[in-house]
Amino acid sequence: MCGIVGYVGERRVVPIILEGLKRLEYRGYDSAGLVYLQEGRLHKYRSEGKLANLEEKMEKVADLDSTIGLGHTRWATHGAPSEKNAHPHTDCTGELVVVHNGIIENYHTLREGLQARGHVFQSETDTEVLAHLIEEQLDGDLVAAVRKALAQVVGSYALGVMWTGEPDILVAVRNQSPLVLGVKEGGGCLMASDIPALLPYTKQVIFLDDQELAVLGRNHWRVESLVGGAAVTKKIHTIDWNASMAEKGGYKHFMLKEIYEQPQAILNTYRGRVDPETGVVDLPEIGLAAEKLCGIERIALVACGTSWHAALVAKYWLEKWVGIPVEVDIASEFRYRRLLVNDKVLVIPISQSGETADTLAGLRRAKAMGATVVTICNVVGSTMTREADGVIYTHAGPEIGVASTKAFTCQLTALFLLTLYLGRVRQTITAADGLALAQGLLSLPAMLEGELPRLQEETAVIAEEFAKSRDFLYLGRGVNFPIALEGALKLKEISYIHAEGYAAGELKHGPIALIDDEMPVLALVPQDGVYEKVISNVEEVKARRGRLILIGSAGDASLARIGDRCVALPALHEDLAPILYTVPLQLLSYEIASLRGCDVDQPRNLAKSVTVE
Secondary structure (H helix, E strand, O other): OOEEEEEEOOOOHHHHHHHHHHOOHHHOOOEEEEEEEEOOEEEEEEEEOOHHHHHHHHHOOOOOOOOEEEEEEEOOOOOOOOOOOOOOEEOOOOOEEEEEEEEEOOHHHHHHHHHHOOOOOOOOOOOHHHHHHHHHHOOOOHHHHHHHHHOOOOEEEEEEEEEOOOOOEEEEEEEOOOOEEEEOOOOOEEEEOOHHHOOOOOOEEEEOOOOEEEEEEOOOEEEEEOOOOOEOOOOOEEOOOOHHHHOOOOOOOHHHHHHHOHHHHHHHHHOOOEOOOOOOEOOHHHOOOHHHHHOOOEEEEEEOHHHHHHHHHHHHHHHHHOOOOEEEEEHHHHOOOOOOOOOOEEEEEEEOOOOOHHHHHHHHHHHHOOOEEEEEEOOOOOHHHHHOOEEEEOOOOOOOOOOOOHHHHHHHHHHHHHHHHHHHHOOOOOHHHHHHHHHHHHHHHHHHHHHHHHHHHHHHHHHHHHOOOOEEEEEEOHHHHHHHHHHHHHHHHHHOOEEEEEEHHHHHHOHHHHOOOOOEEEEEEOOOOOHHHHHHHHHHHHHOOOEEEEEEEOOOHHHHHHOOEEEEEOOOOHHHHHHHHHHHHHHHHHHHHHHOOOOOOOOOOOOOOOOOO
16 A cells, blocks of 8 residues: 655655655555655645656756655555645644544544644545644654644554654554654654655664554654553564565566566575475474474364465365365455354464454454464564564565565465474375475476476467457366466456356356357366366366466366467476466556556556555
8 A cells, every 4th residue: 555655864755755656566556755854844746647757857856865755655545646635734733734544533533622623624535633632742852742733633543743843753654554663773764655766775673563653864763652652672684585586587577577586586485484395394383382283173263365275275285284274264254253162272364564454354254263373474573473463474575566465475474384294293294295295386486487488488379369358257167266266367467357266166157158159268278186176167268269378287188179379388296387377367457558558567556565555
């Protein structure tokens, strides 16, 4: 969602803010703005649309010597995308400014009260009430004013505040919306919504927790409780990403770069966790004793979007190899339904960012009901990793493209590792099966590395034929059914073609009515335990003149006989097919979106990290 960048130090602030905002573009936004303090005055600039519009404005501004300021990219929630609704927002005096990510739930009531007391509003946003509330409390102490103002607020916020009365500090506050601090040896402090904005300047970061306030100075910082003001000791984390990991590296789009990074990312995710001689998996970061894991009676997987598809795949794995009942919930449903959760349930939230609002709320509800929680996440130190009982980190590195690619395959890798680990701990998987499955996983990176160029060439040819389609059906069965859902999601996300994924056996229960010679149908048909069933379903499409794209096993003569277009993939243990078969679907979506001229990395209306409900 919205992106925040702030800096105070000795360097010129405007280039730092603009660079930081560029690195947060992947979060999704519709307007941008910045503010800096120079010679006792706040200078504010805002633009609707892309960050380039703001940069163009700043090129015309002279004497940008300020060394303290804030920047923001906005994703509209209250008020249309426009310059007047873009952040930063000021109070009535023009001497105090705020940037904000989140939603103020009681803003209507607060706004009415402020207007009745004479405050004049310049925007339609919920954020502006924060500036006016702080203004009312100001009496020479910005931190005290922020604390008193926020005591009246209900909602979520990551907040950056600057005031001309204290020209050498920024105030940062977090509640249910991510905010990270960057600290530098020799002086200078930063704040940002996510780590990539900090990487060009420091690898030393501090993750704020809910209800924490930070004061950032040129050569100092401190964190305290928002309620009461007690000092809080924070751990400084060293991030092992580098700034170049967030650059395109010669690829046309971040999404394509991240598709090609998957072999290395998968390898990084299992590296050091699997004994290649025995197949035994070691996951010490789970932090749970074997007897605790053996006492679990049920697993609940909780996630949103692409992460939910990873959870659906894991249900097949866990029930097959661990022999335990598994539920899969969309997090926004999990958090509101009547839950039957207790201390015998293992809840596994899955999130790339570790800040997804609905998934985080589900985690907290499950913990409150006594469940054991192990989160799967890509970001070290994120909120979910701190609040869970244990964690399995994926090692995808920063993912900039809004449509998830390498984070998804790394989630699948982590869930497969968890399956092997639990199978050994609970003694539901034999040593021979465990070794065969582990060796299949270990073979994946090299296999993908070799196949990627060919797969891109073949999917590019298919894309030429189908780029103008209005609708698409994706079919899969068994463990590959969720991959059909994921393939359809990728296509609709970045190409804006209507696409739906179905279990192949459901075709005759409704979707078959859509089949004609204009309807492309993509089916996943590996030679696995349900192969004959899927072929039968595909034949039904062919009989109705549907345009068939088949993705299946190398050497399968049926592919060319039945399909209009085919992609063959190497033989692999059938339980690992979901990871392999994901890749051509990603590439096909990418190639179609590129041909249609879509903004592949930043599709309309979407955000990378969904931190509001």
